Amino acid sequence: MTSMTAARLATSTGLFEIQNVAIPEPTASEVRLRVAYAGICLTDIHFIRGELAAGMPDAVTLGHEVVGTVDRVGDAVTDWQIGDRALVHPVEESRTSTRVLGVHYDGGWAQYVVAPDQSLVAIGPEISMKTAAIIPDAVSTPWAAITETAQVQPTQSVAVWGIGGLGFHAIKLLRIIGAAPIIAIDPVEAARDRAVAAGADFALDPRHEDFAAEIHRLTDGAGLDVALDFFGSPAIHQQAFDALGRKGRLVLVGVSDTTFSVVSAPNLVRNAKKVLGHYGSERRHVEEIVKLARLGRLDLSESISAVYDLADVHRAVENFIAKVDNPIRILLKA
Incomplete structure (x- = not known):
């Protein structure tokens, strides 16, 4: 298989649609995940409505809350193995710039996502994929x-x-x-x-x-x-x-x-x-939440209000906006 389904936003025209695109390949220091679930956030809705962030490309796959299984690793990656379960910390910061998954580069509203190996956080077997998906934000x-x-x-x-x-x-x-x-x-x-x-x-x-x-x-x-x-x-x-x-x-x-x-x-x-x-979190904050969840100190099981197939993303977004059943978090299943 060389192509995948992705929910993409053309920032120049405002067109938001499901597309068939090439499966991304990781560079030497990147890891590819087979996406299990991705969360819908109000930030995504802002983008779909045309309220864009600085530095967004002409077209981007949305989704900054992502969890999945390692599918392929770059040649220089040593910390991750195929089959590992991981979520992606979406924010990369330096002294001069901020780069965010699903904003400045393709995110997790897709069947596969590629991210820097240092942005991945292992979730272990104790946390379900569904609840892990919302931890990053x-x-x-x-x-x-x-x-x-x-x-x-x-x-x-x-x-x-x-x-x-x-x-x-x-x-x-x-x-x-x-x-x-x-x-x-x-x-x-x-x-x-x-x-x-x-x-x-x-x-x-x-x-x-x-x-x-x-x-x-x-x-x-x-x-x-x-x-x-x-x-x-x-x-x-x-x-x-x-x-x-x-x-x-x-x-x-x-x-x-x-x-x-x-x-x-x-x-x-x-x-x-x-x-x-206040904006976002750092990787260590994500790791702290994962630890609390793994030890049973933090129960996130009731946080998932609904799950929609990726192909049904438009209905999921509409129900999120309309606050159908007053959701806490809605997920997309890739």
């Missing part, structure tokens, strides 16, 4: 935001705005870290209920007129130590900033297409508040 990104950017410590109060794929996993991960209380914030009742089931101590509707008073009460009058925004909107930015206590940290993970601003600069200075941006 939906789980490792909130983990890095919590442990690295926000530097959450045990018993610190943390609120999570936006209980989608990343926010849902943030609740579980905050429970592991020992944050207390954990407060889930979402206008959708089903999302709030899901957050409580995942480990949130409290769940609030951000539209409630007593919202600020509730945050004050739940934090014993101190305000939040950390506010995590996984949605990305000016309304959330101001609300989360106002909910912070002294030396509180607002971490922005959700991407907003508007200018960031918050009112009350004196409050920022006098209370020593911090506003921090």
